[in-house]
Amino acid sequence: MAMTTGPKPASRGAGAEGRLQTQEMILNVGPQHPATHGVFRLLATIDGEILINAEPVIGYMHRGYEKLVEQRDYRQITNLVSRMDWLSGINNELPLALAVEQLMEIEVPPRAQYLRVILCEMNRILNHLMFFASFGAELGAITPTFYAFREREDIQRVMEATTGGRMHFGFFRPGGLKEDVPRGFVDEALKGVRQVIERLPDYENLLVGNEIFKQRTIDVGVLDREAAYSYGVTGPIARGSGIDMDVRKDEPYLVYDQFEFDVCSAPNGDCFDRFWVLVREVGESARIVEQAIEGLPPGPIMGKVPRVVQAPAGEVYVRTENPLGELGMYLVSDGDRRPYRLKIRTPSYSNVSALSHVLANTYVSDMIAILGSFFFVLGDIDR
Amino acid sequence: MFDITLATWQILVIKVLVILTVVPVGALVGGYAEHKVMAHLQHRLGPMYPGGWHGWATTLADGIKFLLKEDIIPAAADRKVFSFAPAAIMVPIIMIYLVIPIDRNLVIEDLDVGLFYLLAIGSLSTIGLLMAGWSSANKYALIGALRSAAQLIAYELPIVFAAAVVAMLAGSLSLIDIVEAQNFPFAVWPPGIGLVAFLLFTVGAVAEMTRVPFDMPVAESEIITGPFTEYSGMRYIFSHMFAEMGHMVAFGGIAATLFLGGYKPIVPLRILEYIPGVFWFFGKTMFMIFLFLWIRPTFPRVREDQLQKFAWKFLIPVGLVLILATGAWVLYV
Numbered sequence: 232m233a234m235t236t237g238p239k240p241a242s243r244g245a246g247a248e249g250r251l252q253t254q255e256m257i258l259n260v261g262p263q264h265p266a267t268h269g270v271f272r273l274l275a276t277i278d279g280e281i282l283i284n285a286e287p288v289i290g291y292m293h294r295g296y297e298k299l300v301e302q303r304d305y306r307q308i309t310n311l312v313s314r315m316d317w318l319s320g321i322n323n324e325l326p327l328a329l330a331v332e333q334l335m336e337i338e339v340p341p342r343a344q345y346l347r348v349i350l351c352e353m354n355r356i357l358n359h360l361m362f363f364a365s366f367g368a369e370l371g372a373i374t375p376t377f378y379a380f381r382e383r384e385d386i387q388r389v390m391e392a393t394t395g396g397r398m399h400f401g402f403f404r405p406g407g408l409k410e411d412v413p414r415g416f417v418d419e420a421l422k423g424v425r426q427v428i429e430r431l432p433d434y435e436n437l438l439v440g441n442e443i444f445k446q447r448t449i450d451v452g453v454l455d456r457e458a459a460y461s462y463g464v465t466g467p468i469a470r471g472s473g474i475d476m477d478v479r480k481d482e483p484y485l486v487y488d489q490f491e492f493d494v495c496s497a498p499n500g501d502c503f504d505r506f507w508v509l510v511r512e513v514g515e516s517a518r519i520v521e522q523a524i525e526g527l528p529p530g531p532i533m534g535k536v537p538r539v540v541q542a543p544a545g546e547v548y549v550r551t552e553n554p555l556g557e558l559g560m561y562l563v564s565d566g567d568r569r570p571y572r573l574k575i576r577t578p579s580y581s582n583v584s585a586l587s588h589v590l591a592n593t594y595v596s597d598m599i600a601i602l603g604s605f606f607f608v609l610g611d612i613d614r
Numbered sequence: 615m616f617d618i619t620l621a622t623w624q625i626l627v628i629k630v631l632v633i634l635t636v637v638p639v640g641a642l643v644g645g646y647a648e649h650k651v652m653a654h655l656q657h658r659l660g661p662m663y664p665g666g667w668h669g670w671a672t673t674l675a676d677g678i679k680f681l682l683k684e685d686i687i688p689a690a691a692d693r694k695v696f697s698f699a700p701a702a703i704m705v706p707i708i709m710i711y712l713v714i715p716i717d718r719n720l721v722i723e724d725l726d727v728g729l730f731y732l733l734a735i736g737s738l739s740t741i742g743l744l745m746a747g748w749s750s751a752n753k754y755a756l757i758g759a760l761r762s763a764a765q766l767i768a769y770e771l772p773i774v775f776a777a778a779v780v781a782m783l784a785g786s787l788s789l790i791d792i793v794e795a796q797n798f799p800f801a802v803w804p805p806g807i808g809l810v811a812f813l814l815f816t817v818g819a820v821a822e823m824t825r826v827p828f829d830m831p832v833a834e835s836e837i838i839t840g841p842f843t844e845y846s847g848m849r850y851i852f853s854h855m856f857a858e859m860g861h862m863v864a865f866g867g868i869a870a871t872l873f874l875g876g877y878k879p880i881v882p883l884r885i886l887e888y889i890p891g892v893f894w895f896f897g898k899t900m901f902m903i904f905l906f907l908w909i910r911p912t913f914p915r916v917r918e919d920q921l922q923k924f925a926w927k928f929l930i931p932v933g934l935v936l937i938l939a940t941g942a943w944v945l946y947v
Contacts, residue, residue, distance in 0.1 A: 258753050266835045280757075280918050369835040371826050371915025377656040443827055444914045595757070596917040599836045 253278050262291050266369055266599045269609030273586075275598065282598050285590040287583050292613035297573060304568045305331050305540045310401040312560075315577060316611035317398050318358040319554045321350050321390075324403040327573075329484060330549040330562040331405035332534075334542040342530040343407035344486045349420065349523045350393070350402065351485075352516040353386050356427060358554035359467075359513045362606045366506055367438055369603035370447055375438055382430060385423040389416065406536035417524055424517045431514055439507065448503035452589045452601035455500055462585035466556025466578050467512060468605060470496040471505035478552040490522045502604035509606065541568050553578050555606055579611035629722050637708045637860055644859035644903060646673045651907040680855075683847035688751060691844065695749035700845070700853035702742030707857055709735045710864040715790050717877045717891035728789040729777055732868060733770070736822070739857065740766040743831070746853060747841035758840020761918060762824060762831035768925035769821035769828070775933030776815035779807060779940045780872045793876035807940050812873045814933055816902075819865040820909060821925070823858060827913035830921055862906050863899065870898035 261272035270291035276283040296315060300308045305327070312327050313320040325347065332339060360379040367375030387397055393412050394400040402409050438444050454464070459472040469476060477494040479487040495511040497504035542564040550559040556578025563572040582605055589601055620628075649661040649672045665671025687696055713728040715721040725731050740763055747759020781787055784795035821828035832840040832854070839845075842854045870876055876898070877891025916924065 256753065265838065367914070371829065371833060371835065372911075372913065373826075374656050374911040377658055381657050438914070441914060443916050446920055447914060447917060594917055594919065596830070596833070596836055596915075599833075603835075 255283060260285075260598070261288075266602050267609075268365065268607070271583075271607075271609055271612070273590075273598070273602075275590075275595075277595060280595050282590060282593050282595055284592075285587055285598065287586045289580075289583065289612050292609050294614060296614040297575060300570060300573045302569065305405055305542070305570070308570070308573070309403060310399065312575070313399045313401050314610065315575070315614055316553065316555065316579065316608045318361055318608050319354050320396070320398055321354045321394070321400045321402060322358075322551070322553045323558065324400070325351060325485075326549045326551045326558055326560040327562075328403040328405050329551065330547050330560050331540065331542055333547045333549065334545055334562065334564055335405065335536075335540070337406045337534045337536055339407055339534045340531045341486070341528045342411075343532045343534070345523050345527050346408055346412060346532065347403065348485050348487065348490070349520050349527075350390070350400075352519045352523070353390060353420065353424070354400075355516045355554045356424070356513055356520075357383055357386055357390070359509050359516070360427075362509060362603075363434065363506075363513070366509075366603040369599050370444065372438060372441075372444070375434060378430075378434060378437070382427050385426055386420075389419045389423055392416070392419070404533070404536075405540050407531070407533035411532050417527065420520065421524055424520045428514060428517045431510070431517075435510055439503075439510070445503065447596075447600055448506060448604070449501055450499075451502045451597050452593065452604060453499065453501045454585055454589050458585060458588055459500065462588065463581040464556070464585050465581065466553065466606075467495075467508045468505050468556065468582050468585075470494065471508045471604075472500035473498040478550055478557055482550070484549075484551060486523075487519075489526070490519050492516075492519050502600050505604045505606070539568060541566065542570070550576075555579055555608065555611065556582060575614060577611045577614060579607035579609075580614075583607050583612055633708060633711055633722060637711055638856070640711075640863040641856050641859035642673060642677075644863045645676070645855065647900075647903055648859070648907055648910075649673060649676075651904060652911055655908070655911045677851070680847055680851045683850075685847040685849060686844070688844050690751035692749035692751070695745050696844075697849070699742050699746035699749060699841075700849045700857075702745055703739045703853050703857045704742075704860070706735050706738035706742075707860040707864060710868070713789055714864070714867045714871055715793060715876060716895050718790070720877075720892065721790065724788060724790050727787045729781055729787045729792065729872075732789075733774055733777060736773075736864075737766055737770050739861075742853070743841045746845070750841070750844040752843050754837040755841050755843045758831045758833075758837045758843070761837075762841065764918075765821060765824065765828065765831060765921065768922055769818045769929075771818075772814045772925065772929040772933050773818035773822060775930070775937055776811040776818065777872060779811040779936055782937070782940045782944055783808070789871055789876075793871055793878065796875045796878065797882070807936060807943055808873065810932065810936055811940075812869070814929060814936070815869060815873065816905065817929060819869065820906060821921075823861045823865060823906070825858070825862070825906065826910045827916050828921060829915055830918050833915055862903060866899040866902035866906065867895070869902045870895060874898045874901075 255276050255278050258275045258277050259272060260275050261267045262270040267273070272288040272291065273285050274288055275285040296311060300311055303311065308327060309324050312323045315323050360383050364376040364379035390400065391397050393416060394402040454468065454472050456473050459469050459474055465476070473496060475494055475496045480494050492515045495508045495515060497508050544564055544566040546561070546563045548559060548561045550557050558578055559576035561574040562570055565571040586605060590598055593601065652658060653661040661672045662669040664675045687693055710732060712722045713725050713731055715724070743762045744759045747755045780792060784792040786792060786795065824831045832842065839854065842850055845853055877895040879886035879889065879894055
């Protein structure tokens with residue numbers, strides 16, 4: 232009979248002395264479980280309702296991207312990396328395009344840069360709304376799901392008209408874009424984005440103003456600042472822990488330095504703060520899209536790119552702000568049409584590594600809230 | 615008028631037939647209402663699609679889908695208990711309907727201890743949940759079953775207190791007497807007592823039905839569907855969907871009977887007396903069902919410990935004080 236050994240804060244209902252003799256139980260959460268958004272497994276040791284510790288087990292979706300890309304030329308890779316994080320496809324294509332452009336020293340025309348910003352931010356809105364929806368659903372509130380999907384659809388339709396895809400866009404090329412945006416893009420995009428801005432307060436009130444929601448998230452799953460640093464956590468999760476970092480601000484790429492937007496952050500590092508950061512970032516992204524559409528210059532959408540995209544020998548590291556955190560690509564070229572090596576640093580991989588730190592000594596229900604507030608995409612973890 | 619005399623067994627058969635018709639129809643109506651109310655509240659498109667107009671065939675399509683599913687029993691499960699559990703869940707719920715008066719003379723059995731019977735039989739289905747959870751040989755099912763047992767103990771008490779208040783005000787345990795004792799504006803009056811008792815009963819009923827925000831035992835994002843994780847096909851329908859809907863309609867009827875004046879008209883007008891009590895009863899029941907349905911899309915789920923704290927530290931003390939207040943009211947007012 233193993234008595235529970237893990238430290239238990241006094242506030243826990245079970246009480247410390249004179250409690251019933253209980254036995255620990257191993258619970259495999261996943262690989263198929265509704266709260267893990269895919270094939271993610273959590274090896275959890277539970278004692279009744281208390282989660283003593285949990286260890287994430289990943290790798291069920293490993294597809295060998297880093298090896299695959301070595302066999303394909305740059306235009307093909309665009310479509311591959313688009314599938315890593317399926318919620319933010321176009322954001323994944325960006326660092327690859329930037330890396331190749333830096334190696335080949337291609338000048339990207341301003342219109343293409345603006346359009347890239349617009350599409351990336353619209354994709355960020357899509358991604359964030361998706362996590363807004365799923366976080367609500369995980370806490371048992373089903374209404375946000377449907378509201379968020381209604382909003383997503385408006386923007387999704389603009390993206391579809393522009394790129395031809397709903398998830399895997401394959402629209403960025405080294406040197407610019409695949410093609411110019413269709414007629415009516417500006418109006419439709421503005422309409423969709425303004426609708427999001429207009430309805431966002433409703434969404435916030437639906438969840439953030441709810442007393443049960445607050446009780447479920449405030450002071451639950453606290454990831455402190457130091458731990459966030461040491462695990463290499465980035466993106467909305469790091470900003471929810473009070474780390475004020477955003478690649479778009481710190482090392483502006485494309486034309487992000489020309490727009491006004493705030494880096495949202497919150498100090499406590501609990502589920503509520505992570506969620507709050509995520510929700511506010513939707514508004515900031517919408518602001519960027521509005522500004523970019525207003526300043527959208529005319530002109531070509533493709534720089535001077537040779538017929539065969541062949542990066543000269545060298546190496547380059549590019550980092551961009553993916554919706555879920557910092558996405559880095561380290562490209563090594565030996566002058567071939569294919570990369571010699573492409574090391575990808577994906578945000579979800581680093582973010583879930585902090586999970587076991589946060590999950591120890593929580594409730595089983597908190598585990599779901601924490602999993603939901605860590606905003607990870609399985610494809611992005613395993614690649 | 616006809617003068618028909620029926621043998622006891624004939625009356626029994628008719629009663630059984632009536633109850634076996636009313637309960638599934640009630641559950642179907644509840645399921646249909648749930649589809650539609652939620653679709654309207656949440657901009658859902660799916661439930662508005664099947665069958666054309668207003669998606670009238672949704673419930674039908676759902677039912678057929680489940681009928682056609684394979685009935686899977688896990689290899690490690692305790693086959694007998696596993697197969698019997700849905701019945702153990704469903705039968706007590708059907709038995710609730712026996713004492714609910716639909717009209718002055720339209721009740722299957724007018725028991726002298728109707729209220730007592732109602733509360734006693736209503737909590738029996740938890741045994742079925744425990745059977746299902748234990749026999750499934752699944753950890754999620756086990757957690758769910760234990761959660762539902764814990765929840766029953768905590769939330770049965772507020773319901774009992776609220777019902778006791780009504781019994782004290784009416785001075786009887788027979789449901790017909792309780793309805794007859796209620797004069798407009800019914801038992802939700804007196805405001806300090808009846809209203810609180812009504813709210814207490816509603817909260818307890820939502821918890822007893824394991825619906826959001828108290829759906830910890832079946833929390834689908836945490837423990838899949840709790841005790842029903844391993845069930846499929848018709849067994850799943852009977853143990854979960856049908857039981858939940860049957861429960862909801864039953865609780866709607868109980869609340870209408872205890873607090874909203876049952877088959878009596880909502881305002882004491884002579885002309886309204888001509889409308890049959892059945893309409894008033896079902897109208898009030900539908901109102902309660904709508905209330906239950908409305909709660910679901912509005913709230914997130916509470917956590918297990920918060921749920922217990924809410925019951926033991928808030929609802930039950932409130933219920934105890936309420937009973938004292940009712941005693942004072944009955945004695946001195």
